[in-house]
Amino acid sequence: MAKQWAFYFDSSKCSGCKTCQIACKDKHDLPVGIRWRNVYEVAGGDWERKNGNWISKIRSYHISMACNHCKDPICMKNCPNNAIYKTDEGLVLIDEDKCMGCKYCQWACPYGALHLNPSTGKMTKCTMCADYIAEGKQPSCVTACPMRVLEFGDYEELKQKYGDESEIYPLPSANYTKPSVIIKPHQSYKKNVNWEIINQEEVHNE
Amino acid sequence: MNSSEWSLLFFTLTGQFSAGITLALFLFYSLNKHSNQIKSTLILHHGLIIASLSIIIALFISFLHLSSPLSSIYALSNLKNSWLSREIFMVSAYAFVIVLATLYVWKAKNKTYIKSLLLLSTLLGFAMVYSMGKLYMIETVPVWNTPETLIVFYINTIVLGLSFILAFYSDKIYEKVEKSFLIIILLTLILKLSTYYLSWGNEINDNIAFTHQHIPAIWNILWWTWIPGFTVLMAMILKKNIASKVSRRLYYFAFICFVIAEFSARFIFYASYYRIGI
Numbered sequence: 001m002a003k004q005w006a007f008y009f010d011s012s013k014c015s016g017c018k019t020c021q022i023a024c025k026d027k028h029d030l031p032v033g034i035r036w037r038n039v040y041e042v043a044g045g046d047w048e049r050k051n052g053n054w055i056s057k058i059r060s061y062h063i064s065m066a067c068n069h070c071k072d073p074i075c076m077k078n079c080p081n082n083a084i085y086k087t088d089e090g091l092v093l094i095d096e097d098k099c100m101g102c103k104y105c106q107w108a109c110p111y112g113a114l115h116l117n118p119s120t121g122k123m124t125k126c127t128m129c130a131d132y133i134a135e136g137k138q139p140s141c142v143t144a145c146p147m148r149v150l151e152f153g154d155y156e157e158l159k160q161k162y163g164d165e166s167e168i169y170p171l172p173s174a175n176y177t178k179p180s181v182i183i184k185p186h187q188s189y190k191k192n193v194n195w196e197i198i199n200q201e202e203v204h205n206e
Numbered sequence: 207m208n209s210s211e212w213s214l215l216f217f218t219l220t221g222q223f224s225a226g227i228t229l230a231l232f233l234f235y236s237l238n239k240h241s242n243q244i245k246s247t248l249i250l251h252h253g254l255i256i257a258s259l260s261i262i263i264a265l266f267i268s269f270l271h272l273s274s275p276l277s278s279i280y281a282l283s284n285l286k287n288s289w290l291s292r293e294i295f296m297v298s299a300y301a302f303v304i305v306l307a308t309l310y311v312w313k314a315k316n317k318t319y320i321k322s323l324l325l326l327s328t329l330l331g332f333a334m335v336y337s338m339g340k341l342y343m344i345e346t347v348p349v350w351n352t353p354e355t356l357i358v359f360y361i362n363t364i365v366l367g368l369s370f371i372l373a374f375y376s377d378k379i380y381e382k383v384e385k386s387f388l389i390i391i392l393l394t395l396i397l398k399l400s401t402y403y404l405s406w407g408n409e410i411n412d413n414i415a416f417t418h419q420h421i422p423a424i425w426n427i428l429w430w431t432w433i434p435g436f437t438v439l440m441a442m443i444l445k446k447n448i449a450s451k452v453s454r455r456l457y458y459f460a461f462i463c464f465v466i467a468e469f470s471a472r473f474i475f476y477a478s479y480y481r482i483g484i
Binding site for chain 1: 210271272273274275276277278280281282283284287288289290291294341344345346347412413414415416479481482483484
């Protein structure tokens, strides 16, 4: 089986400090407004009345998310210019010379991974720090995380170690693109709770 | 709606308007066998010029939403998978044939092949509208990924194209053609109303972090402006002996109603975008 680099993210230990976000911005010298990695603050639940007392059942957790270098990338399928390609190691990258900035990939990606750089007119996205990988190093977000909740490795190895969960809120079903990401949910995570992203103004910039 | 989508709105509307005029010309040419030759030639000349200009303007507008238009030379690289690639191909093919037909009508003395050229242009126009619709039917964008997208694009094509010819050339076309155009437009508008009330089974059982933007109520009100146009056309089909000056004014009115309605419908279409996931 061909190699497929992947991320593992442990939501149960993430403090939401956003160091990964900053490390990524710093490493790639991204302009203001563009973040290849975002930390989503998710909250849900309600107050419940018990024996005349109101008890908080509000829960929250964080999700750190960048491009998941999907096995079946919808951005690549839709790109008219063939500007998005997949390397032998499974990285999904953009050939900037070919990109015409139509943003069709951005419409389609269910992980919000693609961003237009207005100064170059080209789409940009997480490269998984391909230059670091070539040098045998880890991506900058992984090494910067003070809580060690991000891990990087071969998808099959990570899957054997941690399972294959990748569908917790707000992420879509894995069926669309087969993302190369594994997530350990926060202990308070349950399906069918009224979860919502509470830092929408910060992370939703399209 | 994002600012770059305004150019897409104008591009799709203008492109579909062009395809609609081509359809109207083909129908006119096929049905209009007994009318005045001079008048027929005039409609054909004018109609083809407007259809050609519209698609050329649409092509120009389509470049405005690109951040790096010079890289569009690679835009046909992914015909195998990308509907956007296919759309660009179809728009180019349609534009080429309609401009060719226009030149042919103006230059050729013997117009033997005009019907074949009109048929080819109409078919390419319909294929272009199909590719325009399919490119929005993205698996992860549930609000667009329904047959309604294709249907509303074809409705826009038919209504704008045929009502334009009625508005500007009703006094030059044979009554049978006029009635046929009226019936086609009215049936299309009935389909428009049906699609509004139909459920397309796009219930989403997946996580959606961000819903669509707020759409100001004025756009929903403007969407209904096709109703006065529909009423006028109904009156035209039922009433007899309307003075040509009056009927032309009524057709103008109906066309303007349809333009406003289709413009607002397209605005709502783009503004209602949201996707699965984040």
